[in-house]
Amino acid sequence: MKEYLSDLDIQALIDDELSPREAEHVHALIQQQEWAQQRYEELKEQKKLLKNYYQKIQH
Numbered sequence: 001m002k003e004y005l006s007d008l009d010i011q012a013l014i015d016d017e018l019s020p021r022e023a024e025h026v027h028a029l030i031q032q033q034e035w036a037q038q039r040y041e042e043l044k045e046q047k048k049l050l051k052n053y054y055q056k057i058q059h
Helices: 007-014 020-032 035-058
Strands: none
Touching: 007 020, 007 035, 020 035
């Protein structure tokens, strides 16, 4: 497995696009890098806001 982390890796993790093994690896890499921890939190919040927005406009 790769030892570097990209924004796309974090996005794939949040979107549940990784295998359990890949997800575990990406989580471990996130914990090692402050920028990745911050980006993970930002993307999680963004996904939550988008989900809430689309739920509201569909009703």
